[in-house]
Amino acid sequence: MAGLHVISSAFLKSAVRPDQYPNHSLPEIAFAGRSNVGKSSLINALVRRKKLVRTSSTPGHTRLLNFYTVNDAICLVDLPGYGYARISRSTSRQWKPMIETYLTGRTNLKGVVVILDARREPTRDDLDLLETLKKRSIPALVVITKMDKLKGNQRRERPHHLKMLLCEHGITPVPFSAVTGEGREGVWKAVLNTLNHVPASGASGSELHGEGLVV
Numbered sequence: 683m684a685g686l687h688v689i690s691s692a693f694l695k696s697a698v699r700p701d702q703y704p705n706h707s708l709p710e711i712a713f714a715g716r717s718n719v720g721k722s723s724l725i726n727a728l729v730r731r732k733k734l735v736r737t738s739s740t741p742g743h744t745r746l747l748n749f750y751t752v753n754d755a756i757c758l759v760d761l762p763g764y765g766y767a768r769i770s771r772s773t774s775r776q777w778k779p780m781i782e783t784y785l786t787g788r789t790n791l792k793g794v795v796v797i798l799d800a801r802r803e804p805t806r807d808d809l810d811l812l813e814t815l816k817k818r819s820i821p822a823l824v825v826i827t828k829m830d831k832l833k834g835n836q837r838r839e840r841p842h843h844l845k846m847l848l849c850e851h852g853i854t855p856v857p858f859s860a861v862t863g864e865g866r867e868g869v870w871k872a873v874l875n876t877l878n879h880v881p882a883s884g885a886s887g888s889e890l891h892g893e894g895l896v897v
Contacts, residue, residue: 685708686870691729693790695861696746699779700787704749708757709744711792711873714811715797716779717763724797724859728869735760747784756877757790763805786818792819793876795869796854800826800840804847812851821876823846823856825869830859 697703715721724734729752748760761781785791794815798804815822816870832840837857844855856872857864 686752686874688729691731691750691752693734694749694757694868695752696748698746700783703784703788703815704746704757706757706790708751708755708790709792709877710749710759710788711876712761712785712791712794713797714761715763715827716799716805716807719763719797719799720860721760721763721797724795724825724858724869725760726826727858727860727866728752728758728862738788756873759770759784759791764811773785785814785820788860791820792799793823793873795823795825797825797827797867797875798844800828800832800857812848812853817853821879822851822853823869823876824853826855826857827866828859829857830861859888 694704695702702843705718713721713725725735726732726878729750734750735748750758750760752758761784764778784835785794796808796811796815796841798808812822812824826841826844829837829840839854845853848855856865856868858869
């Protein structure tokens with residue numbers, strides 16, 4: 683299966699609660715992960731734009747649900763990062779129900795990209811998220827970011843190691859680097875494969891996997 687040829691991408695809106703979500707029928711793919719894991723850089727690389735999603739050197743910068751359309755056919759949703767120790771407990775308590783409400787109640791949601799840092803082991807938060815998605819039958823994709831930080835044998839061994847850790851979820855992680863572009867096509871293929879196996883009301887088959895939609 684070919685990847686997606688991105689013709690257009692745009693910021694749609696930010697939201698905190700369901701009545702602020704976009705009123706559309708586009709299928710949505712959410713992006714979740716620990717703060718500073720490279721979530722914004724991943725989305726920017728997927729759409730081939732450097733500043734569609736604002737990146738920050740300060741973890742915990744994303745505090746809203748941010749919606750972005752791609753080709754007017756898919757909506758990518760950037761969720762606030764979790765697990766950053768310097769985020770206040772009050773802020774963390776606000777984010778958790780905001781994210782859970784979206785994940786458990788949004789009918790447009792067709793899958794979640796869970797992002798892991800290639801240099802780190804999955805945290806309890808990462809594993810809890812994957813377990814929640816599994817229990818609710820929400821397709822989960824795992825992307826290993828910052829592969830350019832690894833050298834030699836690490837680059838070959840790390841994806842296999844993480845695959846073994848996630849074997850109970852039946853997930854094969856996709857290695858990715860926003861610096862080199864490695865894995866971009868693989869991520870799009872995984873996303874499109876998810877959309878093509880889950881009923882999606884907002885985009886026709888030709889828009890998602892038809893002739894000419896290649897990376």
